[in-house]
Amino acid sequence: MNKQDQINMIREDFINCQKVLLAIGDETRQSILLVLMGTDCQTGLRVGEITEQTHLSRPAVSHHLKVLRDAGVILMRKEGTKNFYYINVSTELGLLRTLMLNIDKFMQNYYGNDGM
Template sequence: MEENFILEKKKFIENYNLARPIMTILGDEVRQEILLTLIETGGTGGIRVGEIQKRSHVSRSAVSHHLKILLNAGIINMRREGTKNYYYIDFDDSTVKPVILFWQQVEPMLKRCIKERESRG
């Protein structure tokens, strides 16, 4: 096996391990629905829990619970105006970047693994 391929594969696995915790968090269907709601309302300066609840058809307490998980993971952000909290996605300040990087590398790595396997057999 080529040394270069071994290093590429090692880096790919490292990137996967960085992305894995975020992918696990994003694997929950309720959190996916909340993220979709945040994306659909993007650019509005954020959205409040009640509005997320209306749009996502998830109970208010469930929305709050899942927002806390998304916040703690650094996937979304929150800004406060007085007593009101507004939730939003800021890709410049998000832990989702390792997931994006990982998925950008999947197809090239898959092709490289196929090529390596074919060259051996």
């Protein structure tokens, strides 16, 4: 694959990752993701539990959870009237891995092993 083909592939990767990059680029959403990652609970957390751990308001947590859900980073499970949020393990975050691998391969091919 030539240099321009690799650049085009990386361009496409960036396009595919835009929603995820926007969703996880926000510091507040990063803190919510860290809370979700840090829990021992495999079933997810409710908004109130996330609110307690992030010290954000319920409306703020709900807003950020919606952004993360819309980007495919987290999922929600309903149990009666309760909603549980958890990280989507088969997530769009995998697109970021592809993007980084393609950038790394490009850097090695054209700038040597140290990326310089």
